Amino acid sequence: MSRIREEGAQLPQLLAQALETSGEFLRTLESRPAACTDAPPLPAGELPQSGCGGAGALDLFRRQIMPHLSASAGPRYWGFVTGGASPAALMGDWLAAVTDQNLSVSGDSIAPAVEQQVLEWLRQMFGLPSSFAGSLTSGATSANLLGLLCGRQFAGRAQGIDVAAEGLVGTRIEVFSACPHASSLKGLAMAGLGRDRVVNVACEPGSERMDVADLERCLTASDSSGKIVVASAGTVTGTDFDDLEAIAGLCRVHGAWLHVDAAFGLFASLLDDRRHWLRGIGAADSITSDAHKWLNVPYDSGIFLTRHLDLLEEVLAVASPYLPTGGPAPHFMNRGVENSRRFRALPLWFALQAYGREGAARLVEENCRQAARLAEWIDASPNYRLLVPCGLNVVVFCPTRHGDIGAWLERLNRAGLVFMTPGNWQGETAVRAAFSNWSTSESDVERVVGLLAEAGRPDW
Ligand SMILES: Cc1ncc(COP(=O)(O)O)c(C=O)c1O
Known part of the structure; x- marks a missing residue:
C-alpha cells in the first residue's frame, strides 16, 4: 500500500x-x-525521495520551522x-x-452561497447600500487590483473600447490619487496603467488627506475621457480619511471611477464617533477592505465590493465548454483573479x-x-x-x-x-x-x- x-x-x-x-x-x-x-x-x-510520512514531517516542522x-x-x-x-x-x-471546497463554480456545493452570504453580511456590517456585491480576495492588494481593473474597463467604455476584449490600445486613462497605498501602485503596474503615471493630487497641509480642491483642478485640467480616482479611507501611516462625499461628487461630474482603499479604515464605520469619516463611501464604484487585518481572520482574506458587478464579470468572466453556467449561486471564478480557490x-x-x-x-x-x-x-x-x-x-x-x-x-x-x-x-x-x-x-x-x-x- x-x-x-x-x-x-x-x-x-x-x-x-x-x-x-x-x-x-x-x-x-x-x-x-x-x-x-x-x-x-x-x-x-535535496528533494526528499521517499519522504518521511506526516508524523515525520510534523517532527521536522517542530524542530526546523516552528x-x-x-x-x-x-x-x-x-x-x-x-x-x-x-x-x-x-x-x-x-x-x-x-x-x-473549490469556489470556482456554483452547482456542486453550498460553498459559493456561503461566500454570497458573507459578502452580504459584510455589506450590512459596514452600512453600505444594497447595490454592493463582489468577491473575497487573497488580500487588499488583489482587491485593489480588481478595483483598478473595473475602473479600467469603465474608462475604456467611456472611449468606446472594451479593454477586456480588445486591450488597452487606443485608450487614454488617467489615474488620480493623493496618497495611494503601495499596493495600489502595484495594481497600476499589473493593470497596464503604469505605476509612474498617477496624477499626483496634493494632500492637505500636514496630512495624508486628499486636497479636494486640487483634485477638482486636476480633473478639470484633464482632457481624457477615461478617469479613475483612487481615494483612501485610512492611510497606512497617518490613518487619514479622504473626504469621500466631496470626491464622489467630483467623480460624478467628471465621469471618473471612484475606487476607495479602506483596507482597515472601513472598520472605523463600526465606531459611533468615527463613522462619519466614511461618509460618502456608499457612492464609491468599488471598495477594498481586508478581513485578515481588523476582522482577525487568518491570512488570505481580502474583501472586494463594487456597485458594478456587470463590469467585474466583463473583465473576469471565464468561458470554456467544460465550465458550467447557471446555478443557484454566483460562479466566483468570474469575479476574481483565480479560477480555483479555497473556501475563503x-x-x-x-x-x-x-x-x-x-x-x-x-x-x-x-x-x-x-x-x-x-x-x-x-x-x-x-x-x-x-x-x-x-x-x-x-x-x-x-x-x-x-x-x-x-x-x-x-x-x-x-x-x-x-x-x-x-x-x-x-x-x-x-x-x-x-x-x-x-x-x-x-x-x-x-x-x-x-x-x-x-x-x-x-x-x-
Ligand atoms: C491601506 C492599505 N491598503 C492595502 C494594503 C495591502 O494589504 P494586503 O497586504 O492585505 O494585500 C494595506 C496593508 O497594510 C493597507 O494598509
Missing part, C-alpha cells in the same frame, strides 16, 4: 498530533519573541497592520482546509456567526483605546516625539535621543517583546505601532511602555 493510503487510514491520529502542535504554538504565542529577527538560512538541500516563526498572531506584533486569528475564524480556517468565506462566516457586528466593533474599539494610551504616553515622554495625533489604531512616533532611528528600532525589535515597523511621516523617518489584534490587552501596552521608557534614554 502506498504511504499516502496508509496515512489516510491513520488520519485521525495524525490530525490529533497536528492539533497538539497547534496548541503548543498557540500557548507560546504570548512568550515567544514577537518577531523572529534571526531566522537561520534554510538551504534547499522555533523560528514570528508571533505575528500574538498580542505585541504591532508591525504593518497585522490582524490576529480569532478563535472562531481559526476554526473556520481549519475546516476550510478539511473540506477543501468559511473563516469569515465563523467569525461573523460567532461574534457578530458587536464583537467586531468591540475589537476595533479596544485596539483604538490601546493605541490612544500608547500615544498619550509617548506624547508625555521627553524621550519621544508623537508625530501624528492618534485618531485610530496607529501610533506614529520617533525617539528624540537616538539619531539612527532604523538601528534603534532594529535593536528594540531584537529584544523580542514587541515588533514595530518603520514609516515615513512628512519626509521624516518614523516608527509605526499598529493595533489590530484581538488578544492585545492593556497590560501588553504597559509592558511595552516599560521597555520604551528604558529604550528612550540616551544611554540605551
Whole structure:
C-alpha cells in the first residue's frame, strides 16, 4: 500500500498530533519573541525521495520551522497592520482546509452561497447600500487590483473600447490619487496603467488627506475621457480619511471611477464617533477592505465590493465548454483573479456567526483605546516625539535621543517583546505601532511602555 493510503487510514491520529502542535504554538504565542529577527538560512538541500510520512514531517516542522516563526498572531506584533486569528475564524480556517471546497463554480456545493452570504453580511456590517456585491480576495492588494481593473474597463467604455476584449490600445486613462497605498501602485503596474503615471493630487497641509480642491483642478485640467480616482479611507501611516462625499461628487461630474482603499479604515464605520469619516463611501464604484487585518481572520482574506458587478464579470468572466453556467449561486471564478480557490468565506462566516457586528466593533474599539494610551504616553515622554495625533489604531512616533532611528528600532525589535515597523511621516523617518489584534490587552501596552521608557534614554 502506498504511504499516502496508509496515512489516510491513520488520519485521525495524525490530525490529533497536528492539533497538539497547534496548541503548543498557540500557548507560546504570548512568550515567544514577537518577531523572529534571526531566522537561520534554510538551504534547499535535496528533494526528499521517499519522504518521511506526516508524523515525520510534523517532527521536522517542530524542530526546523516552528522555533523560528514570528508571533505575528500574538498580542505585541504591532508591525504593518497585522490582524490576529480569532478563535472562531481559526476554526473556520481549519475546516476550510478539511473540506477543501473549490469556489470556482456554483452547482456542486453550498460553498459559493456561503461566500454570497458573507459578502452580504459584510455589506450590512459596514452600512453600505444594497447595490454592493463582489468577491473575497487573497488580500487588499488583489482587491485593489480588481478595483483598478473595473475602473479600467469603465474608462475604456467611456472611449468606446472594451479593454477586456480588445486591450488597452487606443485608450487614454488617467489615474488620480493623493496618497495611494503601495499596493495600489502595484495594481497600476499589473493593470497596464503604469505605476509612474498617477496624477499626483496634493494632500492637505500636514496630512495624508486628499486636497479636494486640487483634485477638482486636476480633473478639470484633464482632457481624457477615461478617469479613475483612487481615494483612501485610512492611510497606512497617518490613518487619514479622504473626504469621500466631496470626491464622489467630483467623480460624478467628471465621469471618473471612484475606487476607495479602506483596507482597515472601513472598520472605523463600526465606531459611533468615527463613522462619519466614511461618509460618502456608499457612492464609491468599488471598495477594498481586508478581513485578515481588523476582522482577525487568518491570512488570505481580502474583501472586494463594487456597485458594478456587470463590469467585474466583463473583465473576469471565464468561458470554456467544460465550465458550467447557471446555478443557484454566483460562479466566483468570474469575479476574481483565480479560477480555483479555497473556501475563503468559511473563516469569515465563523467569525461573523460567532461574534457578530458587536464583537467586531468591540475589537476595533479596544485596539483604538490601546493605541490612544500608547500615544498619550509617548506624547508625555521627553524621550519621544508623537508625530501624528492618534485618531485610530496607529501610533506614529520617533525617539528624540537616538539619531539612527532604523538601528534603534532594529535593536528594540531584537529584544523580542514587541515588533514595530518603520514609516515615513512628512519626509521624516518614523516608527509605526499598529493595533489590530484581538488578544492585545492593556497590560501588553504597559509592558511595552516599560521597555520604551528604558529604550528612550540616551544611554540605551
Ligand atoms: C491601506 C492599505 N491598503 C492595502 C494594503 C495591502 O494589504 P494586503 O497586504 O492585505 O494585500 C494595506 C496593508 O497594510 C493597507 O494598509
